[in-house]
Amino acid sequence: MFLVFFHSPRVMAVLNFLRYLLIRDTPKDNQTGIWTTVGVVREKFTTPLRQLLMATKAHCRHELKVKQGKGVKGAGVRSEGGTEVTVEVMGEKLPDVMPEDEIEALQVAEQHLAMMESVLVRVEELMESTQSSLTTETRQ
Numbered sequence: 001m002f003l004v005f006f007h008s009p010r011v012m013a014v015l016n017f018l019r020y021l022l023i024r025d026t027p028k029d030n031q032t033g034i035w036t037t038v039g040v041v042r043e044k045f046t047t048p049l050r051q052l053l054m055a056t057k058a059h060c061r062h063e064l065k066v067k068q069g070k071g072v073k074g075a076g077v078r079s080e081g082g083t084e085v086t087v088e089v090m091g092e093k094l095p096d097v098m099p100e101d102e103i104e105a106l107q108v109a110e111q112h113l114a115m116m117e118s119v120l121v122r123v124e125e126l127m128e129s130t131q132s133s134l135t136t137e138t139r140q
């Protein structure tokens with residue numbers, strides 16, 4: 001789940017850069033070559049990213065329900081296998097994370113995923129609208 005968060009600054013930078021290129025470089029000019037690689041970008045980046053975001057959002061929602069104790073199967077289980085995890089720094093055990101803090105972190109994660117998804121949707125819209133207008137122009 002947290003793989004997308006670890007790389008989120010890079011992913012957001014790429015999404016914003018793609019969005020910029022798609023807005024600024026028209027398909028007729030294609031100075032950057034972005035319009036000749038849209039298929040590859042879709043296949044290798046936007047489609048897998050969409051799938052990852054959907055899976056991560058679902059996992060995040062599930063974890064949030066578990067932490068809030070909303071009757072989801074698995075509620076109340078501290079960790080997989082029933083083992084307790086502790087962290088020590090310089091011989092001192094760190095306090096457990098409060099449930100409220102875990103819930104807040106999951107809510108922030110959901111908001112961050114929504115932000116990533118909104119930029120991804122815009123990139124996909126730009127690719128689709130321009131591709132469909134190009135197809136229409138070539139038919140005429």
